[in-house]
Amino acid sequence: MDRRAEVPGGKDGSPPARLLVSSPRRSLLRGGLAGLGAALLAGCDRLSNSAWFPEQVLSLGERLSSAVHQTLAAKAMAQEFTEADLSPVFRSNGTANPESSEYQKLVAGEFSDWALQVSGLVEQPMSFNLAALRALPARTQITRHDCVEGWSAIGKWTGVPLAQIIEQVKPTANARFVVFHCADPMESDGTHPYYESIDLAEASHPQTLLAYELNGKPLPVANGAPLRLRVERQLGYKQAKYLMRIELVESFASIGGGRGGYWEDEGYQWYAGI
Amino acid sequence: MSDTATAPNTASAGRLYYRHTLPVRVMHWTNVLSLTLLLMSGLQIFNAHPRLYWGKSSYTGNPPVLEIGSRQGSGGQPVGFTRIFGHEFDTTGVLGLSSGSNGSLQRVAFPSAVTVPGPYWLSMARNWHFFFAWVFVLNGLAYLFYGLWSGHLRRDLWPTRPDLAGIGRSILDHIRFRHPQGEAARRYNVLQKLAYLAVIFVLLPLIILAGWAMSPWLDGVWPGWVDLLGGRQSARTVHFVIACLLTAFVAVHVFEVIVSGLWNHLRSMITGYYRVNEGGHDGSAR
Numbered sequence: 359m360d361r362r363a364e365v366p367g368g369k370d371g372s373p374p375a376r377l378l379v380s381s382p383r384r385s386l387l388r389g390g391l392a393g394l395g396a397a398l399l400a401g402c403d404r405l406s407n408s409a410w411f412p413e414q415v416l417s418l419g420e421r422l423s424s425a426v427h428q429t430l431a432a433k434a435m436a437q438e439f440t441e442a443d444l445s446p447v448f449r450s451n452g453t454a455n456p457e458s459s460e461y462q463k464l465v466a467g468e469f470s471d472w473a474l475q476v477s478g479l480v481e482q483p484m485s486f487n488l489a490a491l492r493a494l495p496a497r498t499q500i501t502r503h504d505c506v507e508g509w510s511a512i513g514k515w516t517g518v519p520l521a522q523i524i525e526q527v528k529p530t531a532n533a534r535f536v537v538f539h540c541a542d543p544m545e546s547d548g549t550h551p552y553y554e555s556i557d558l559a560e561a562s563h564p565q566t567l568l569a570y571e572l573n574g575k576p577l578p579v580a581n582g583a584p585l586r587l588r589v590e591r592q593l594g595y596k597q598a599k600y601l602m603r604i605e606l607v608e609s610f611a612s613i614g615g616g617r618g619g620y621w622e623d624e625g626y627q628w629y630a631g632i
Numbered sequence: 633m634s635d636t637a638t639a640p641n642t643a644s645a646g647r648l649y650y651r652h653t654l655p656v657r658v659m660h661w662t663n664v665l666s667l668t669l670l671l672m673s674g675l676q677i678f679n680a681h682p683r684l685y686w687g688k689s690s691y692t693g694n695p696p697v698l699e700i701g702s703r704q705g706s707g708g709q710p711v712g713f714t715r716i717f718g719h720e721f722d723t724t725g726v727l728g729l730s731s732g733s734n735g736s737l738q739r740v741a742f743p744s745a746v747t748v749p750g751p752y753w754l755s756m757a758r759n760w761h762f763f764f765a766w767v768f769v770l771n772g773l774a775y776l777f778y779g780l781w782s783g784h785l786r787r788d789l790w791p792t793r794p795d796l797a798g799i800g801r802s803i804l805d806h807i808r809f810r811h812p813q814g815e816a817a818r819r820y821n822v823l824q825k826l827a828y829l830a831v832i833f834v835l836l837p838l839i840i841l842a843g844w845a846m847s848p849w850l851d852g853v854w855p856g857w858v859d860l861l862g863g864r865q866s867a868r869t870v871h872f873v874i875a876c877l878l879t880a881f882v883a884v885h886v887f888e889v890i891v892s893g894l895w896n897h898l899r900s901m902i903t904g905y906y907r908v909n910e911g912g913h914d915g916s917a918r
Contacts, residue, residue, distance in 0.1 A: 387894075399750055402669070406749045406756045419762035427849045434852035445691035502689060502864060504848045506754065508681035509690035510864050591849045625755035631849030632762060 412625075424629040436565055436590035439500040445511040448503075448572060450580035453552065456542035456600055464541075469584040474568070476523060478606035479533035484526060488584055491570060494518045499565055505594040506626065515588050517569030521562045523604070529558065533606040536561045537613060538587055541600035544620055554598040555610050555618040555628075556589055565590045568601065593630035595621040649818065651906035656784065659775045660901055666768040667878065669760055672748035674875055675741075676757035682728075682741035684872055688863030697869060700741040702729040710737065765843065772836060788820060789829055795822040811892040817908050824888075831881055835874050842871035 405411040456462075464472045469488055477483040498516040524536070540552040560566060567588040570577055577583045582599025589596045596619070610616065615623030622628045652660070683696040690696075698716050700723070705711035712728025714721045725731075730743035733750060744750040748760055779785035802822045805811070812821055820828070844850045845858045845867035861867040889897045900906035 398668075399672075399745070399748065402672075402748045402760070403750050406753065406760075412756065412759050416759040416763040419759065419764075419766050422766055423762060423847075427847075431849065431853045434849075435855065436848065436852045437855055437858065439688065443688055445689050446693055447691065449691060502848070502851075504846075504864065505681070506758075508677070508868060509683070509685075510688070511691045512689045591852055593848060621755075627755070627758065632847040 420627045420629055420632075423632050427629075427631050432559070433563070434591070436501055439502065439512050441500065441514070443512045444500065444514060444573065448513040448581060449509070449511045450578075451505060451594065453542040453544075453599065454580045458541060458543055458548060461541040461600065465579060465583070472584055472602075474585060474601055475603040476527045476606075477603070478537070479530045479608060480606050481528035481530060482526065484523075486523070488570060491518050491568065491585070494522055497564070497567060498571075499567070499588075499590070501565070501588070501590045503594055503597065506621075506630070514571075514573045515567055515569040516571035516574070517567035517585070517588065519564060520566045520568055520587075521564070523568065524558070524561055524606075527606070529606050532608045534558060535607050535610055535618070537605040537607055537610055537618075538598040538601055539603040539605065540598050541602050550614075550620065552598060552600070552620045553614055554587065554596055554620070555607075555613075556592075556596065560589060560592075563589075563591075591631055595619070595626060596630045646907045646909035648905040648907050650904050651818070651900045652904050653782070653784075654904065655774075655778050655782075657901055657904060659771055659778070662767065662771045663775075666764040666771060667882070669748060669764045670768060671875060671879060672746060673757040673760035673764070674872075676747035676749065676752070677754065677761060678872065679741045679747065679752060680754045684869040685865040686862060686869060687865050688859070690865050698872075700727050702739040710739070712739075769840060772840075775832075789825050789832075791822050791825045791829075795825065798822060809891055814908060818906075827881065827884075831878070835877055835881070839871055839874040839878070842867040842874065846871065 473485045473487040474491070475483075475485050495518070496516055497519050498514060500512060500514045502510050502512050504510045520536070535555045535557055537555045538553060540554075542552045544550040544552055556566070565588070568585050569582075569588050570585050572578065572581050577586060582597075582601075585601045586599040587597055587601065605613075607613070610618045614620065617623045618628045619626075682700040683690070684698040685692070685694070685696050687694065695718065696715075698714070700712075700714050702710055702712045710724075710729055711722060712724040712726070712730065714723045714727045723729075726743065727741060729737060729739055730745075732738040732740075732744050738744065740752065744752075747757070749756050776785075779789075799822050805821075806823055811817065812819075842861060845861050845864060851858050851864065858864055858867060861870055896907050
């Protein structure tokens, strides 16, 4: 997924259609339409760049969709597929190999020094290494991964239902969101680690996994080793890779850019069910 | 297109009659706005991954059915291409490679002159698309309820037996650009009725369904329903193809409006009043 283009344009007012009284009606019409089209485009770009329009008007779409989806199918299961549907190669997107020295050390040690920290608004902060996660009851599911760009790939995931982990750490009454902190820095200077968040209901969905296997093999580095999130009813950017720490919070306003995830901070929708 | 109440005659020949009711006019222009923005933001969304597939996923071992991109030409110059079922077409300047607003060449599937937003900006295009998808769906529902309640659908759009019997003649008339005159111009002709019905009851529901099929959340509402469309990637292809068909419909619609009296049609869709000439000229107000 590319960063969204830096948006310079849109400020150039479209040239006013020159409507000469003497010109024939047809060219007047054509000029009028072209001018109207250019004005429409320039106007749309101006609205896109305004502070209020995306926030107060366009976001209504996301809010409506989310509300209807929650009403229609809060507990629905994502479609599951068969081995015959598996994509020959499961595409790696975004970070394929986190550059941080900490992560590279973990890779060199085959993740023997890695452990997932679970903390925040919990009565019992815990940490789980790979052996501990593999010792918990596992679930395997063949699901479709849908990227926000438009492509889909089908893979077989094995992991621990997140609900089990949440249950063990005992969230406090005010915990509302689960935040996933990742090892991959998103800026070339090594800052802005990837992060994501979902609400507690989504975290308790039976298909929401902390996956350590893809297609029957340990999760490759390109796909998020040693552990990644699977939230099967939402888009690819929700499926955080290279998990390091899980934090339960009441609000994600003070984390990162405050919108609940790396791509959300870049303007993508927090609710990625559409 | 309903009441036969005639408006006071104006100076020129013919007489105005009340053709489009206020709700139909409002819903028509709401449709124009939302479909235009849906198309343009949809093209921007398509640009994020300008390939269409048939199947449940994109990576099935089969190549895309449609791909728009750019590559180095034989002379080293960049070339824009469109590949459909393996047949490649050079679309330099329009698809795959085109000039942006500042005149520089851009490697982009659909040119920024036809996308909303203009520059590559997927998240904002999604904001536009999903907002106007709601406008469009709610407007469509309102139209259906109104059309059924007021009798507009049955009275004005449903073809009669004589309509259907005259279909051959209507096709010939369209080819010759001969448009109904006088009293006959007060009703939609049979091809018009069938085109409107096909759009309202086939293309629009199908494009909405295919849009829903791309939502991973809605896919779970009824397990496996997306496979009825051939899978999510097929649904994406169906969504795109119908968008092309709707664009073609609009092109023909606007063409017919222009050749059968642009100002008369425009006035009737703005004020409601359409001029019918008793004599035999076409209805354009000149």
